[in-house]
Amino acid sequence: MTQIEKTAHDxxxxxxxxxxxxxxxxxxxxxxxxxDATLKAAPGDVVALLGPNGAGKxxxxxxxxxxxxLTEGHLRLDGDSLEGMPPEARPVGVVFQDYLLFxxxxxxxxxxxxxxxxxxxxxxxxxxxxxxxxxxGLAEHAGAKPRRLSGGQAQRVALAxxxxxxxxxxLLDEPLAALDARTRLDVRAQLRRHLADFEAVAVLVTHDPxxxxxxxxxxxVIEEGRVVQEGTPGDIARHPRTDYIxxxxxxxxxxxxxxxxxxxxxxxPAITTAEELTGPVFVTFPPSAVTLHRDRPTGAxxxxxxxxxxxxxxxxxxxxxxxxxxxxxLTADLTTIAAAELGLHPGAAVWATVKAAQTHAxxx
Amino acid sequence: xxxVDKSGAAADTLTGGPRRRRGPARLRGVPLPLxxxxxxxLAFLVLPLIALLVRAPWRSLxxxxxxxxxxxxxxxxxxxxxxxxxxxxxxxVPLAWLLARADFPGRGFLRALVTLPLVLPPVxxxxxxxxxxxxxxxxxxxLDAWFGVTLPFTTAGVVVAEAFVAMPFLVISVEGTxxxxxxxxxxxxxxxxxxxxxxxxRVTLPLIAPxxxxxxxxxxxxxxxxFGATITFAGxxxxxxxxxxxxxxxxxxSDPEAAIALSLVLLAVSIAVLAGLRDRWMxxx
Numbered sequence: 001m002t003q004i005e006k007t008a009h010d011x012x013x014x015x016x017x018x019x020x021x022x023x024x025x026x027x028x029x030x031x032x033x034x035x036d037a038t039l040k041a042a043p044g045d046v047v048a049l050l051g052p053n054g055a056g057k058x059x060x061x062x063x064x065x066x067x068x069x070l071t072e073g074h075l076r077l078d079g080d081s082l083e084g085m086p087p088e089a090r091p092v093g094v095v096f097q098d099y100l101l102f103x104x105x106x107x108x109x110x111x112x113x114x115x116x117x118x119x120x121x122x123x124x125x126x127x128x129x130x131x132x133x134x135x136x137g138l139a140e141h142a143g144a145k146p147r148r149l150s151g152g153q154a155q156r157v158a159l160a161x162x163x164x165x166x167x168x169x170x171l172l173d174e175p176l177a178a179l180d181a182r183t184r185l186d187v188r189a190q191l192r193r194h195l196a197d198f199e200a201v202a203v204l205v206t207h208d209p210x211x212x213x214x215x216x217x218x219x220x221v222i223e224e225g226r227v228v229q230e231g232t233p234g235d236i237a238r239h240p241r242t243d244y245i246x247x248x249x250x251x252x253x254x255x256x257x258x259x260x261x262x263x264x265x266x267x268x269p270a271i272t273t274a275e276e277l278t279g280p281v282f283v284t285f286p287p288s289a290v291t292l293h294r295d296r297p298t299g300a301x302x303x304x305x306x307x308x309x310x311x312x313x314x315x316x317x318x319x320x321x322x323x324x325x326x327x328x329x330l331t332a333d334l335t336t337i338a339a340a341e342l343g344l345h346p347g348a349a350v351w352a353t354v355k356a357a358q359t360h361a362x363x364x
Numbered sequence: 365x366x367x368v369d370k371s372g373a374a375a376d377t378l379t380g381g382p383r384r385r386r387g388p389a390r391l392r393g394v395p396l397p398l399x400x401x402x403x404x405x406l407a408f409l410v411l412p413l414i415a416l417l418v419r420a421p422w423r424s425l426x427x428x429x430x431x432x433x434x435x436x437x438x439x440x441x442x443x444x445x446x447x448x449x450x451x452x453x454x455x456x457v458p459l460a461w462l463l464a465r466a467d468f469p470g471r472g473f474l475r476a477l478v479t480l481p482l483v484l485p486p487v488x489x490x491x492x493x494x495x496x497x498x499x500x501x502x503x504x505x506x507l508d509a510w511f512g513v514t515l516p517f518t519t520a521g522v523v524v525a526e527a528f529v530a531m532p533f534l535v536i537s538v539e540g541t542x543x544x545x546x547x548x549x550x551x552x553x554x555x556x557x558x559x560x561x562x563x564x565x566r567v568t569l570p571l572i573a574p575x576x577x578x579x580x581x582x583x584x585x586x587x588x589x590x591f592g593a594t595i596t597f598a599g600x601x602x603x604x605x606x607x608x609x610x611x612x613x614x615x616x617x618s619d620p621e622a623a624i625a626l627s628l629v630l631l632a633v634s635i636a637v638l639a640g641l642r643d644r645w646m647x648x649x
Contacts, residue, residue, distance in 0.1 A: 089556040100552040104570040117557035
C-alpha cells in the first residue's frame with residue numbers, strides 16, 4: 001500500500017512551495033450540519049469533490065465562492081487570503097448546476113457581463129466575449145437567448161462566462177447533471193479538454209463517480225461534512241475506504257484485523273487474502289470474483305467459503321448481479337446462464353467462494 | 365363538442381384564456397342554491413355599470429367632456445396619478461427588495477405595516493397624512509420651517525395622498541415577483557464581479573420587469589380613483605386639487621349629467637387597465 005499511497009500524495013496534492021494554488025480549511029456550521037473539509041490544490045489541478053447528496057459538497061463550493069461565510073478555518077488562493085472577502089471581489093469563477101444564465105441577455109451579453117463588471121468598456125467586454133464564444137465553438141449562437149440554447153450549448157456558455165473574468169479558481173457545481181445521457185458524453189469530453197487547458201485551480205462538485213474520474217486529477221470524497229478519502233481516481237477505485245465509495249466503484253469492501261494471510265472481518269467470518277499484513281485492514285474483491293454453488297463445494301481450492309442466501313437479483317450489463325445475505329453480505333456477478341442453472345431466486349440458499357488471489361487487502 | 369367549443373371561444377375573449385371554458389352543458393349539474401345567489405351576485409356587480417351606460421347623456425356627451433372643468437379635472441387626475449406612480453416606483457421597488465431579500469429582524473411586522481394602507485379607510489389615511497405632513501404636522505412643521513414647503517391643499521399634496529394609498533399595491537406586487545424570482549441569479553452576478561446593486565440593476569430588475577409593470581398599473585389605477593385621502597389631505601380646489609373622482613362627487617349634486625359623463629371616462633380608463641392586465645391576472649387562476 002505505502003507505495004501506491006505515496007504516489008497518490010505526490011500527485012500535486014499540495015500547493016507549490018511558493019504558496020501558489022489553493023489552500024483551504026472550510027468549516028461551515030449550519031444548524032446541526034457541520035462541514036469541515038481541508039482542500040489543497042496546485043495551479044493546473046482539477047479536483048473533484050465527490051460525495052452523496054447532502055454530504056456538504058455544494059456547501060463547500062459556496063464557501064469557496066464567498067456565497068456563505070466560513071464559521072472557522074482559512075481560505076488562501078495563490079498566497080492571498082480570501083476569507084471575509086465578498087464574492088464580487090474574489091478571483092473566482094462559478095459554473096452553477098443549472099448554469100443560471102441570465103435569461104434576458106443573449107449568450108454574448110451573458111459572457112460579457114463579467115468583463116463589464118471588471119471595468120472593461122462595453123465594446124471591450126463584447127470583443128472578449130466574442131473571443132470566448134469562438135473558443136467554445138459557439139460563435140453562431142452569440143445572439144441567442146439562453147432558452148434557445150441546447151443543454152450542451154448552455155453549459156459551454158456558462159463555462160465561457162465563468163472563464164471570461166480570468167478566475168484563479170474555477171468552481172463547477174455538478175457541471176453535467178442537467179444534461180441527458182447522450183449530450184453528457186460529448187460535453188464531458190469537451191469539458192475535460194477545457195479544464196486541461198485551464199491553468200489555475202479547478203474544483204468541481206459531483207455525485208457521479210464517472211464524471212469525477214474522467215474530469216479530475218484528484219478526488220476528495222466527502223461524506224456527512226467530512227473528508228473520508230482523497231487521492232487519484234485510480235487509487236480511490238482500488239482502495240475504497242467507505243461503503244459509499246466501494247459501492248460507487250463496484251467492490252465488496254470489509255474492514256477487519258489481519259494476521260498474516262488471514263483477516264478476521266468485523267462482519268464475522270475470516271477471509272484468506274493474497275497479501276500478508278498485520279493489524280487493521282480493508283479487504284476488497286470484485287463481484288465477478290465470487291463463484292456461486294448450489295451445493296457445498298468439495299474441493300479445497302477455494303478456502304473462502306460462505307453459506308449465503310439470495311436477497312435480490314438485478315441485471316447488470318449483460319450479467320446478473322446477486323445481492324447475498326448470510327455469513328457474509330456480498331454482491332456477486334454471474335452470467336444469465338449460470339443464474340438459470342443455479343435456479344437463483346430471492347430466498348435461495350447458495351454457497352459462495354472467492355479465491356484468495358482475487359482478494360485485495362490494504363491497511364486501514 | 366363543436367357547439368361547446370364555439371361558445372367557449374366567445375368566453376375566451378372575455379376571460380382571456382381557454383382554461384375558463386364553460387359550455388352551457390356544464391350548467392345543468394349546478395345546484396339551485398348555488399346558481400340563484402350566484403346569478404344575483406353577478407347582476408349586482410354588472411347592473412350598475414349597465415345603468416351608467418343606459419343613463420349616459422350620449423347626445424350632450426361631447427360638450428360635457430370638452431368643458432374646461434372636466435378637462436382640468438381629467439388632466440390633473442392623469443398628471444397626479446402618474447406622478448404618484450413614479451413616486452411609488454422610485455420608493456416602492458427598493459422597499460419591495462428590502463422586504464423580499466434583505467434579512468433583518470421584524471421583517472414580517474414591517475411587511476404588515478407596509479400593507480396597512482391597503483385596508484385602511486382612505487379618509488383615515490388622509491387624516492394621518494395631515495398629522496404627519498400638515499402645516500403643524502410632526503414632519504410638516506420642519507418642512508415648512510426649513511424649506512418653506514407646504515403639502516396640504518396643493519397639487520403636490522394630491523400626489524402625496526395618492527402615493528400613500530397606491531404604493532402598497534406596487535410593493536406587494538413587486539415583492540411577490542421578487543420572491544418568485546430565483547435569488548441565485550443575483551449570486552451568479554456577484555461571482556462575476558457585480559456588486560449587489562449592480563446585480564440588482566442589471567439582472568434582477570429586468571427579470572422582475574413584468575411584475576413591476578403590473579404593480580405600476582395597479583398603483584396608477586388606484587391613484588386615479590383615489591378620493592378619501594385626497595379630499596382630506598389636499599382638499600377640493602378646481603384646477604389645483606380637484607381630481608376626477610372629486611369632480612364626479614361634486615357634479616352629482618349640481619349637474620348629474622356631467623357626473624355620469626365623468627364616470628364614463630373613469631369607467632373607460634378602468635376597462636382599459638383591466639384589458640392591459642388581462643393576461644397577467646385573469647389567466648393566472
